[in-house]
Amino acid sequence: MRIACPFCGERDLSEFTCLGDAGGPRPAPEGEGAVARFLEAVYLRDNPAGVHRELWYHASGCGSWLRVTRDTRTHEVLAVRFAREARGT
Amino acid sequence: MRYSLWTLLREACSGHRGWKPAWRDASPKSAYEVIVIGGGGHGLATAYYLAKVYGVREVAVLEKGGIGLGNAGRNTTIIRSNYLLPGNNPFYEFSMRLWEGLERDLNYNAMVSQRGVLNLFHSDAQRDAYVRRGNAMRLHGVDAELLDREAVRRMLPFLEFETARFPIQGGLLQCRGGTARHDAVVWGYARAASGLGVDIVQNCEVTDLVREGGRIVGVNTSRGEIRARKVAVAVAGHSSRVAAMAGLRLPIETHVLQAFVSEAVKPLIPCVVTFGAGHFYVSQSDKGGLVFGGDLDGYNSYAQRGNLPMVEEVCASGMALMPMIGRLRLLRSWGGMMDMSMDGSPIIDRAPLEGLYLNAGWCYGGFKATPASGYCFAHLLAREESHEVARAFRLDRFATGHLLDEKGQGPHPNLH
Numbered sequence: 001m002r003i004a005c006p007f008c009g010e011r012d013l014s015e016f017t018c019l020g021d022a023g024g025p026r027p028a029p030e031g032e033g034a035v036a037r038f039l040e041a042v043y044l045r046d047n048p049a050g051v052h053r054e055l056w057y058h059a060s061g062c063g064s065w066l067r068v069t070r071d072t073r074t075h076e077v078l079a080v081r082f083a084r085e086a087r088g089t
Numbered sequence: 090m091r092y093s094l095w096t097l098l099r100e101a102c103s104g105h106r107g108w109k110p111a112w113r114d115a116s117p118k119s120a121y122e123v124i125v126i127g128g129g130g131h132g133l134a135t136a137y138y139l140a141k142v143y144g145v146r147e148v149a150v151l152e153k154g155g156i157g158l159g160n161a162g163r164n165t166t167i168i169r170s171n172y173l174l175p176g177n178n179p180f181y182e183f184s185m186r187l188w189e190g191l192e193r194d195l196n197y198n199a200m201v202s203q204r205g206v207l208n209l210f211h212s213d214a215q216r217d218a219y220v221r222r223g224n225a226m227r228l229h230g231v232d233a234e235l236l237d238r239e240a241v242r243r244m245l246p247f248l249e250f251e252t253a254r255f256p257i258q259g260g261l262l263q264c265r266g267g268t269a270r271h272d273a274v275v276w277g278y279a280r281a282a283s284g285l286g287v288d289i290v291q292n293c294e295v296t297d298l299v300r301e302g303g304r305i306v307g308v309n310t311s312r313g314e315i316r317a318r319k320v321a322v323a324v325a326g327h328s329s330r331v332a333a334m335a336g337l338r339l340p341i342e343t344h345v346l347q348a349f350v351s352e353a354v355k356p357l358i359p360c361v362v363t364f365g366a367g368h369f370y371v372s373q374s375d376k377g378g379l380v381f382g383g384d385l386d387g388y389n390s391y392a393q394r395g396n397l398p399m400v401e402e403v404c405a406s407g408m409a410l411m412p413m414i415g416r417l418r419l420l421r422s423w424g425g426m427m428d429m430s431m432d433g434s435p436i437i438d439r440a441p442l443e444g445l446y447l448n449a450g451w452c453y454g455g456f457k458a459t460p461a462s463g464y465c466f467a468h469l470l471a472r473e474e475s476h477e478v479a480r481a482f483r484l485d486r487f488a489t490g491h492l493l494d495e496k497g498q499g500p501h502p503n504l505h
């Protein structure tokens with residue numbers, strides 16, 4: 001598996017570490033249902049067999065956080081963006 | 090047919106033509122008391138204990154492929170009960186006791202071999218952690234022995250003791266731990282369950298759950314609809330997908346773990362050894378191959394195969410621990426996809442939907458749990474309450490904060 005870092009270009013898997021599901025934004029800590037929202041955000045996962053959006057860190061490269069869209073059945077990388085630019089999309 | 094020395098002699102004298110298939114490959118009926126989804130070790134053990142201990146005999150095990158071709162047939166066969174937490178330890182010890190009587194119980198040779206499991210430590214901090222673990226084990230009535238460097242050297246003289254970075258300082262030994270033949274465990278449970286009337290249905294994939302009035306009342310499968318009063322999920326690695334059929338999200342990610350076997354050599358490694366300074370563990374099969382493994386590949390995967398960087402990492406860790414294996418050739422490697430739960434511990438509980446029951450989240454430690462997992466899941470299904478050693482394996486612990494995080498790692502399944 002190789003990941004095309006938008007800054008460094010295509011690099012070997014061993015340069016990256018995976019944080020996991022890119023999830024949504026951090027839930028609001030105030031108001032009703034905050035505990036349930038945090039349970040959803042911290043612990044529950046879709047865990048799809050198919051297209052998955054996840055956060056990767058280019059540790060042995062430029063040090064960027066990336067949002068990688070990948071197929072969990074084939075390991076095919078479908079898209080890579082800087083995480084900060086991908087936020088909310 | 091009951092296996093014994095007598096049947097073996099009789100068959101030996103008659104050219105081995107009288108052996109019968111060990112279990113019945115059943116066609117599904119239209120309804121059962123309990124449907125168990127998943128014909129791995131856990132599903133088959135669940136069906137066996139349901140029939141044997143709890144008297145529930147209208148049971149079907151539905152397997153999408155052939156039995157034992159998932160993780161049950163892919164693991165590195167280590168059994169042990171060296172757990173730290175009070176919620177885990179009694180469960181795994183219960184499992185160990187079941188292993189100790191399993192072959193007599195099933196009338197099947199599962200090659201249970203209590204050759205010992207030795208966890209090495211390489212620093213003062215690691216020693217303290219293992220002393221604590223050993224004490225916790227002994228407080229729960231589990232055997233544990235702390236070995237110093239010289240005792241380890243007497244046992245395993247070929248390890249690399251002199252490295253400056255990871256000097257071996259000693260190890261925690263559980264003598265009653267060891268290995269069992271994974272395939273035989275599957276076949277033994279299948280045969281014993283089938284003998285008690287359980288239907289083992291292969292090539293029968295569950296594609297949907299049947300709901301009526303807010304209750305699960307059966308399953309749709311590639312071989313038609315099948316009804317049941319209770320549907321029990323034991324699909325290791327696929328739990329999220331089956332749960333999604335009921336609209337549930339689980340605290341689980343699916344990850345791949347690889348395992349390796351070398352060419353066969355003469356008896357060399359007498360026990361199971363784990364490296365404390367890298368992720369590597371090894372034992373030797375009765376055929377002579379070194380069976381070893383390491384860390385998860387580290388990202389969600391349903392591919393059932395691993396990647397090359399991990400092959401290199403595991404082999405490098407192996408070389409650091411026992412440089413002599415550098416001369417061995419690797420025979421095979423493979424991967425299995427597992428439920429990695431958010432705290433590294435399993436779930437045996439009712440789902441929040443009536444009629445549906447979950448046995449999930451076994452991570453890479455579920456083989457050793459097979460007997461107790463089946464027993465406790467059967468208990469839950471038959472009695473509608475948790476078995477006393479499985480009370481901590483609740484689904485709602487992630488909401489209440491009663492996590493079972495042996496490693497103290499936090500909600501990062503790829504690091505457990």
Ligand SMILES: Cc1cc2nc3c(=O)[nH]c(=O)nc-3n(C[C@H](O)[C@H](O)[C@H](O)COP(=O)(O)OP(=O)(O)OC[C@H]3O[C@@H](n4cnc5c(N)ncnc54)[C@H](O)[C@@H]3O)c2cc1C
Pocket residue numbers: 126127128129130131132151152153154155156157158159160161162163164165166167168293294295296323324325326327331346347348382423424425426427451452453454455456457458
């Ligand atoms: C490489 C590797 C090494 C391991 N080493 C060890 C070890 O040394 N010690 C240890 O204790 N544990 C180990 N484990 C973990 C252990 O193998 C698993 O936790 C355990 O086997 C899981 O339970 P099971 O046997 O029921 O799983 P499986 O054998 O995977 O059974 C699940 C079954 O469900 C079926 N299924 C899935 N979806 C459906 C569906 N929709 N319909 C019908 N059937 C379905 C699958 O086909 C599969 O046969 C290891 C795992 C791996 C991958």
Ligand SMILES: [Zn+2]
Pocket residue numbers: 005006007008009058061062063064
């Ligand atoms: Zn980069």
